[in-house]
Amino acid sequence: MGKNYIESSKLVDKTALYTPTEAMEIAVKTAKAKFDETIELAVSLGVDPRHADQQVRGAVVLPHGTGKTVRVLVFAKGEKAKEAELAGADFVGNDELVDKIQKENWFEFDVVVATPDMMGVVGKLGRVLGPKGLMPNPKSGTVTFDVTRAINEIKAGKVEYRVDKTSIIHVPLGKASFGAEKLVQNFHALMEAVVKAKPAAAKGQYLKSVSVSSTMGPGIKVNQSKVLD
Structure with missing residues (x-):
């Protein structure tokens, strides 16, 4: 592991569950690369994607886009x-x-x-x-x-989300240069869409885990009960 990753890891308490704002503030601080790192979201869902009635897929326009020029x-x-x-x-x-x-x-x-x-x-x-x-x-x-x-x-910044074979959704939230406030707004827009997309056939806990990370940084766990606050 590189020097930057080791330094960034010191900023993250692996046992803690952070609020979305806290998580974004830390994610921005861990983006130490020479390029403008992407802040990425990973959501583990309580669905079985092998079943057609438990697929989670959709799209949402992020308020501040992704920071990427889309062709x-x-x-x-x-x-x-x-x-x-x-x-x-x-x-x-x-x-x-x-x-x-x-x-x-x-x-x-x-x-x-x-x-x-x-x-x-x-x-x-x-x-x-x-x-x-x-x-x-x-x-x-x-x-x-x-x-x-x-x-x-x-x-304008529309992103598509879909659950993969391991029941996880991976989506870019924007660039580290956006700052925590804009990233949090993008986070809320995306999480609202994912929560609304919960399949009727999904049983038990829907949001298993939520985490964010910069391209080269460590994962930061978000408290599932706070994702829409």
Whole structure:
């Protein structure tokens, strides 16, 4: 472990459960790298993701964005393609983009949006987009005819969250340079969405553990009972 990590670890009491504000203040202090570290959230949920009725997935626009410039690829045609270009999409197209991704292993984008009539085309990319978490999905608002709204929300700081095979959600909350106050506001927006997304089939304790960390820093546990305070 590096010198910075060891120094940062001294700021964290491993046995403590911090309020969101305390956790963010510590996370910012532990971000000692020469670059602007991302503050990341990890939420362990009491669900079994092997069951379709216990999936947790959605999207939320963070009040202060993520601090990252997001490149948006839109699959659309005709007027919707023109609309996507006017709305600020970084790449717009249809079959030719499918070929580019398949043949050139091209992935110079962060989010994929598609109009519903293009999903037959986009479906050809399921095996390559799926594992990367890039497949458009109605639940996250990335399969829609309202491409302008989708692009605007993504550019404004919309993040998608989904539970992985280990029942954990990993989402970026923003940059250390945001400061604790803005990070806490992003945290609350995200946690409200995750709590609302609790599946009816989930039994017992839903929020198992909540923690935040900077890119190169140690985990900081948040008191689950305080996440919406």
